[in-house]
Amino acid sequence: MVSPLVLSVDAMGGDFAPESVVDGAAIFFKGRRRPVRLLLHGDEARIRPLLARHPELAGRCEIRHTEKIVTMEAKPSEAVRRSRGSSMWNAVHAVKDGEAQVAISAGNTGALMAISKVILRMKAGVHRPAIAASWPVPQGFCTVLDVGANVDCDPEQLVEFAVLGESFHRAVHGVQRPSVALLNVGQEELKGDQVVRDADALLREAELDMDYRGFVEGNDISLGTTDVVVTDGFTGNVALKTAEGTARLVGGWVREALTGSLLGKAAGALLSLGALKQLRARMDPNNVNGGVFLGLNGVVVKSHGGTQGPGFATALRIALEMADSRFLTEIEKNLARLDAAERSRTTRAQETE
Amino acid sequence: MVSPLVLSVDAMGGDFAPESVVDGAAIFFKGRRRPVRLLLHGDEARIRPLLARHPELAGRCEIRHTEKIVTMEAKPSEAVRRSRGSSMWNAVHAVKDGEAQVAISAGNTGALMAISKVILRMKAGVHRPAIAASWPVPQGFCTVLDVGANVDCDPEQLVEFAVLGESFHRAVHGVQRPSVALLNVGQEELKGDQVVRDADALLREAELDMDYRGFVEGNDISLGTTDVVVTDGFTGNVALKTAEGTARLVGGWVREALTGSLLGKAAGALLSLGALKQLRARMDPNNVNGGVFLGLNGVVVKSHGGTQGPGFATALRIALEMADSRFLTEIEKNLARLDAAERSRTTRAQETE
Structure with missing residues (x-):
């Protein structure tokens, strides 16, 4: 795994963004010595002054400016067509480009799922991605x-x-x-x-x-x-x-x-x-x-839309755990097993015909 | 409403029946001065010694003997065909016969619903009954x-x-x-x-x-x-x-x-x-x-199958509240409104054709 780890953040997604995102980053980094970097996609004019309140974040957060955002009301199909270059789109694209290991957004769930499917594509053998929660x-x-x-x-x-x-x-x-x-x-x-x-x-x-x-x-x-x-x-x-x-x-x-x-x-x-x-x-x-999208060629974490700083910090921690884990390798092993099982079922069905 | 109120109980339904039912009756009657009577449908040889432990229940509980019971595993259709004369069947039938205002059972949910539909029939205008819970x-x-x-x-x-x-x-x-x-x-x-x-x-x-x-x-x-x-x-x-x-x-x-x-x-x-x-x-x-079956010509309360005495006492209290309420009249008023609304919609649809 690349070092340092990089998490790609939609800094404009969620009811209280970008404040909740920057507050969450500050909580996330508190006491953390390991080198982790955040890419904050969003409106620099709004994010910059928030970062200025947290000098400890300097060098750990990098703003990637964009003015475009995906609204909470956007329909998924609409979002895919119109969201190219938005903070959500760019956050996910950084994972595809290999710049970051995991993307995180508290924005519109349907839009995030649709955008993630278009950019990252589903893993071979998966028909629909799912959102997993740790209860x-x-x-x-x-x-x-x-x-x-x-x-x-x-x-x-x-x-x-x-x-x-x-x-x-x-x-x-x-x-x-x-x-x-x-x-x-x-x-x-x-x-x-x-x-x-x-x-x-x-x-x-x-x-x-x-x-x-x-x-x-x-x-x-x-x-x-x-x-x-x-x-x-x-x-x-x-x-x-x-x-x-x-x-x-x-x-x-x-x-x-x-x-x-x-x-x-x-x-x-x-x-x-x-x-x-x-x-x-x-x-x-x-x-x-923090729900995790499963079944894509890349990891995306969805935070509650209504979350504040402490909740967003948890979503960042989950993203880090995902980046550290062998999740994508595990999935591939399991999907290969499912594929083998399906083949053997088809073969048996043909033999009995 | 008839006085005293009579509740008809499936004394053999539930994982811990008939003990849970008799214990529940004892808790239900504790401190209650109002005349309420329970019909306990089930195996007299098992219920009688349990009642003997609670002398205060004498005169308030009447055993209606039957040896037949509906198992927790019975399929609903099977239960309807084979359960005539069982404790569950008889408990519901007492409501139909006007002997009791409400029936209560902690037995098999699907069987209880099927039996209740056969015996009490659905109210005119209702296609499927529902179970309501008070949360x-x-x-x-x-x-x-x-x-x-x-x-x-x-x-x-x-x-x-x-x-x-x-x-x-x-x-x-x-x-x-x-x-x-x-x-x-x-x-x-x-x-x-x-x-x-x-x-x-x-x-x-x-x-x-x-x-x-x-x-x-x-x-x-x-x-x-x-x-x-x-x-x-x-x-x-x-x-x-x-x-x-x-x-x-x-x-x-x-x-x-x-x-x-x-x-x-x-x-x-x-x-x-x-x-x-x-x-x-x-x-x-x-x-x-205690869930209440809605949509029938009569009231049936379903207790959890795994309940003990205190839980069954709550189901009995809910049954009593139902017996006291104007629920059946309210339902009829509402169904008449739904029927009128449907008629007017059909008429309008025909007019615009």
Whole structure:
């Protein structure tokens, strides 16, 4: 891997950009001694004064000026046609050009996906890319995908997502043989809709040398029942956002309990000396910000559109982990296995004809 | 309404029945002075000794003996053919016969739905029933439906669910004009899958005199952005179970913070005198147990299969609230409105031809 690592950032994407991006960079670099450089694509006149507030970023961030931006409202097809030269386009293109290892944007998800597909192209054997999220669970993380790239999925796509997700989990979370499951509404095979049942049959037949465990339900994600949970982008997105909402609701109740009365405040004061800090960190949605696009010839990280500095810093940390990982090699190995399995199935089908 | 109220219970349904059912009855009746009676359908030889442990239940519970039960593995179609005379069948039939106001079961969801449809029949104007869950939010409850009855839904069904859910929320949660939204992956109209977009168009055109607010996302459920959230049974079930899993995960972190160190324990001790009790109650999944089947000529409440006594007591409380409410009348009013709207749309369509 090239040294120093370079991350290519869409400095204008997101509701609070470019402030959130520069603040995020400052948090990301705090205490980091390793040489990492950021390319900040966007309006120099707006980014320059923000950087000036953080002298420690000098020499670590390079502005790549462009005035063009992709709006949050742009339709994906429109974005591809009209976004050439925008901060988002240029951020992704730097990965294609080999200038950077990973691109990061908090902009319009559909546009970012469409632009990434056009510039980086899909890996051979992948029909549709997916977005993977790393979900905190008691023993680490659960990889959930797709969390928003494809609202409708067929069984073959779900199988591809399983392959992509398993590679991702091994490369990024270091589990040698991740367990994989399909998200369903019941653990019995007779439940669930046809697409999920067909994907289950395909995964069982494919002989992928994958630790495939069958179906899990929504509560299994946070329990960490399996390392990887595969679903379509509609269900995955709803699940992810529902979990965020629930964590925030429960967090509010905890805060209320710790501040609502004099005794509660006293308890909070005691806790703040100890475990409250860890509790807060665990419950902070900023610490789980950053979906990774899987299936492309290059790595793109999508941050929440509504994120501020701390959330964007997490997206940068995830991008760095991806750059460090052997993810693209892992994916290629897995896709070769899927391809071999498909060939052998076709051959067997022909032999029985 | 008949007095005293009678609830008809499948005493053999659920992983821990009949123990969970009798324990639940004991918790339900604790401190309750109002005359309510339970019919316990099931194996007298197993239920009788459990009741003997709770002398206070004498005169409030009546055993209706049957040895036949519906297993958790039975397919819905199979259950309908073979379950005549089972505890589940008899529990629902008592509502049809006018012996009881509401039926409750923790048994096999698919079988309970199929049996309920056969015995109680759907209300005129309803094509498919839905299961509604009351989701705790900061200001009370959000009604989410469908949470598991229909894995595939067309736009017309989602419109019906909106009508059913609005009636339910008004009748049970006492909001005069509940706000209603469709669950989607983005708030912009261009996002989301075709079914959800078509349902949105139908709801806007239908002139239902409903406070319809368009799309919400997963995090809006727990925020309580709208009173009612409509989705298909696959997504709704995943969302509900994901929220349960997340609440349990965060609850574990809170417990860890409050017991992991000496200071944590001290803080927990202080809190337990005050707000911890309320916090525990809010986070206890037993307090949100009980989905209500909507769209039938009669009310059926479905408890979690894995519930113990405290959870089953909540299902009984929900059943009692339903019996007290004007829900069936509300539904009829709303369905008449939907019917009128459909007629007027058809007439207009014919006029423009």
